[in-house]
Amino acid sequence: MRALVLLGASLALVACSGSPAATLPTPPPLQVERTGMITLESIQPEDGIDAVTRFIDEATTSVDIAVYQMDPGYSPLIEALTRAKERGVRVRILLSGTIYPPGSTNDNPRDVEILRAQGFEAALSRPEFSFSHWKVLVIDAGTPGAKALICDFNLEAGYFGIDPQYPNEGDTRGMAVLNTDPADVDMIARTFDADWPPYKPWPANDRPNLVWSPSDSTCDSTSCTSAYPLEPVGNSRDVMLSLIGNAQESLDIYAQALAEPSQLLTPLLDAANRGVKVRIIGNDGGINTDALSKLKEAGAEIVINATDPGGDGKVMYIHTKTIVVDAGQPDAIAYVGSINPFLDESIDTERELGVLLTDPTSIERIMLIFDRDFGSGERA
Numbered sequence: 001m002r003a004l005v006l007l008g009a010s011l012a013l014v015a016c017s018g019s020p021a022a023t024l025p026t027p028p029p030l031q032v033e034r035t036g037m038i039t040l041e042s043i044q045p046e047d048g049i050d051a052v053t054r055f056i057d058e059a060t061t062s063v064d065i066a067v068y069q070m071d072p073g074y075s076p077l078i079e080a081l082t083r084a085k086e087r088g089v090r091v092r093i094l095l096s097g098t099i100y101p102p103g104s105t106n107d108n109p110r111d112v113e114i115l116r117a118q119g120f121e122a123a124l125s126r127p128e129f130s131f132s133h134w135k136v137l138v139i140d141a142g143t144p145g146a147k148a149l150i151c152d153f154n155l156e157a158g159y160f161g162i163d164p165q166y167p168n169e170g171d172t173r174g175m176a177v178l179n180t181d182p183a184d185v186d187m188i189a190r191t192f193d194a195d196w197p198p199y200k201p202w203p204a205n206d207r208p209n210l211v212w213s214p215s216d217s218t219c220d221s222t223s224c225t226s227a228y229p230l231e232p233v234g235n236s237r238d239v240m241l242s243l244i245g246n247a248q249e250s251l252d253i254y255a256q257a258l259a260e261p262s263q264l265l266t267p268l269l270d271a272a273n274r275g276v277k278v279r280i281i282g283n284d285g286g287i288n289t290d291a292l293s294k295l296k297e298a299g300a301e302i303v304i305n306a307t308d309p310g311g312d313g314k315v316m317y318i319h320t321k322t323i324v325v326d327a328g329q330p331d332a333i334a335y336v337g338s339i340n341p342f343l344d345e346s347i348d349t350e351r352e353l354g355v356l357l358t359d360p361t362s363i364e365r366i367m368l369i370f371d372r373d374f375g376s377g378e379r380a
Contacts (some may be wrong), residue, residue, distance in 0.1 A: 030239065039058055039361070049074075055149050055178075056139070059084050061142075062142075070093065070154065074157055094122075094331050095123075095132075097127055112124055126195055133346065135151040136192075137151070138188055141185070150354070152355060170315045181209070182283075190292070208356070209356040210358060240339075240347065243333065244271055250327055251278045252324040252327055253323050256284045256286060257342065257343055262291070265291055279374055281377060292375070305378045334353060
């Protein structure tokens with residue numbers, strides 16, 4: 001099954017990461033810009049592939065896509081990209097050069113060749129990252145109308161509804177954010193260009209609402225096994241520590257997987273122990289049993305097996321990694337993106353991208369969905 005294979009990959013990777021699980025210093029207040037240019041664009045499966053194809057149809061000069069996996073036979077997506085190409089838009093597609101488990105059949109090289117035969121520019125990610133796991137579409141980079149769609153889902157049928165290959169599985173929960181901030185979009189576009197062959201050192205992030213991995217100080221744009229400090233280092237570890245460490249009222253978390261050890265588990269336990277209301281929606285078997293016991297002992301509420309919104313009673317797979325801090329408060333913040341916060345490799349050595357969202361209407365919509373999913377699940 002597609003979902004279970006991906007989940008198993010994440011848990012096994014963390015077991016090998018060797019990252020510390022000890023208590024980390026109290027983080028400083030989170031630096032974030034409160035802007036109306038970052039808004040929730042879609043929630044999957046309710047909004048479907050149309051939320052992506054409409055975005056592609058807006059492109060006038062370029063479409064740049066970075067994603068872990070993409071199905072070149074997924075007709076709605078390929079048709080939208082073909083329409084773009086036929087109106088003179090340059091289309092570049094970047095897939096991960098590695099997949100889990102190491103040594104298994106990797107279809108991405110084959111899919112790159114298929115995409116090229118379809119008339120698109122396509123390439124595999126640079127080799128320094130353990131995985132290129134970010135999921136973003138940028139249109140019209142370098143123009144006043146440039147915008148980015150930052151996602152947590154891959155570009156395959158199963159992320160937008162029932163996967164025809166797995167008709168007995170439920171839907172998949174996912175989210176995407178529209179970012180029209182010119183400086184943010186330029187930062188993402190320049191990073192894409194650095195990761196597109198021929199590879200270049202990636203630019204230093206100077207945008208507080210963008211969350212980047214890798215954050216490991218031994219991983220840089222020359223080598224992820226470098227003995228010298230990373231310049232620039234990703235900010236995902238610091239941002240996640242600040243999100244969790246500075247929560248005052250509540251933490252509402254979608255956890256595709258939660259491993260032990262995890263460098264963010266202790267801060268999460270600390271938050272629960274100091275009275276923050278922690279609610280987690282996870283997958284059956286996706287939360288380490290020792291971590292689950294510790295979280296429940298600290299007072300966290302955890303559910304699994306949320307039902308999909310189709311009303312057929314099937315279990316929905318939680319693929320989103322969204323976190324909402326202090327929902328309902330004036331300073332509420334949400335994180336949406338590809339980073340799995342409780343999987344150390346996702347923080348340390350993978351190419352990942354997320355975004356901090358402060359738009360009240362967007363956060364309210366996330367919480368309506370979260371409350372629905374939480375109420376449909378089973379207590380872990």
